Amino acid sequence: MASPKHFLDLSATTAEDLRSILEDAKTRKQATKAGTADKPLAGKMLAMIFEKPSTRTRVSFDVGMRQLGGETLFLSGTEMQLGRAETIGDTAKVLSRYVDAIMIRTTDHARLLEMAEHATVPVINALTDLTHPCQIMADIMTIEEHRGPVTGKTLAWTGDGNNVLHSLVEGAARFGYRMNMAVPLGSEPDDKILNWARNNGGEIMLCHDADRAVAGVDAVITDTWVSMNQEHKARGHNVFQPFQVNAELMKKAKEEALFLHCLPAHRGEEVTDEVIDGAQSVVFDEAENRLHAQKSILAWCLGAI
Numbered sequence: 001m002a003s004p005k006h007f008l009d010l011s012a013t014t015a016e017d018l019r020s021i022l023e024d025a026k027t028r029k030q031a032t033k034a035g036t037a038d039k040p041l042a043g044k045m046l047a048m049i050f051e052k053p054s055t056r057t058r059v060s061f062d063v064g065m066r067q068l069g070g071e072t073l074f075l076s077g078t079e080m081q082l083g084r085a086e087t088i089g090d091t092a093k094v095l096s097r098y099v100d101a102i103m104i105r106t107t108d109h110a111r112l113l114e115m116a117e118h119a120t121v122p123v124i125n126a127l128t129d130l131t132h133p134c135q136i137m138a139d140i141m142t143i144e145e146h147r148g149p150v151t152g153k154t155l156a157w158t159g160d161g162n163n164v165l166h167s168l169v170e171g172a173a174r175f176g177y178r179m180n181m182a183v184p185l186g187s188e189p190d191d192k193i194l195n196w197a198r199n200n201g202g203e204i205m206l207c208h209d210a211d212r213a214v215a216g217v218d219a220v221i222t223d224t225w226v227s228m229n230q231e232h233k234a235r236g237h238n239v240f241q242p243f244q245v246n247a248e249l250m251k252k253a254k255e256e257a258l259f260l261h262c263l264p265a266h267r268g269e270e271v272t273d274e275v276i277d278g279a280q281s282v283v284f285d286e287a288e289n290r291l292h293a294q295k296s297i298l299a300w301c302l303g304a305i
């Protein structure tokens with residue numbers, strides 16, 4: 001039996017496949033809005049396991065799967081036997097007998113990999129402590145809708161070196177954009193991910209100075225200073241304050257630079273109201289594009305593109 005087409009990370013999917021998924025998402029978005037979209041996943045069932053909270057991911061996968069003609073099952077980790085120490089491997093084998101694909105939001109990245117190892121249906125990463133690849137597919141789609149091809153552009157991250165940044169860094173290698181990052185000392189992204197990106201042609205620059213990271217860039221991106229399940233690593237807001245995206249910082253980027261944030265935002269912390277509600281912000285287009293990008297991820301995993 002051929003191995004399932006998992007969507008685990010940008011580093012685990014080829015640049016060609018990622019580009020096909022994005023192009024499908026753009027076409028499918030237009031068709032959906034025109035009321036002419038097909039339903040290639042009719043009769044298919046997606047299990048959605050959440051071991052952490054979610055608004056966007058949960059709703060966009062649920063609505064997306066239905067728009068594609070399929071159905072979904074929402075499974076809260078704490079209400080499953082998984083929450084009472086049934087192994088991920090056994091859970092993967094059992095679910096594979098019932099459903100056509102599994103989406104999981106979990107803590108340790110190893111849990112995702114274990115699910116993929118034992119599942120005989122595609123597994124999709126809906127965020128782990130380490131990465132958030134579906135988010136970056138939506139981010140790139142949003143940047144391209146507003147500013148054309150992302151290849152050759154420079155994106156800047158300022159804030160915590162977290163899961164969203166890790167997938168952005170992997171995206172630099174896959175999509176050919178430059179990635180500037182400014183993080184506080186001690187909040188650096190994972191070395192293995194930086195090395196993977198550099199070894200795969202990613203142009204990435206890491207520093208501790210937000211002004212330097214955003215100078216002349218095409219887009220400024222940030223996220224919460226304290227991610228889910230990282231509360232034990234929480235550092236004082238004074239450490240992160242110099243990395244806040246405010247109007248003054250945005251002035252250092254290109255005049256037409258976009259502002260992105262995966263949401264939920266902590267207004268007044270990593271971003272000011274003025275920026276997130278301002279003319280350069282595309283955060284709600286970005287949230288909408290979770291739906292469109294993930295529909296094409298589902299279609300790709302299930303052999304419909």
Ligand code: CP
Binds near residue numbers: 058
């Ligand atoms: N951006 C994102 O993944 O949001 P949720 O946590 O609401 O799913």
Ligand code: NVA
Binds near residue numbers: 127
């Ligand atoms: N970095 C954040 C993203 C939330 C969508 C977290 O993991 O909590």
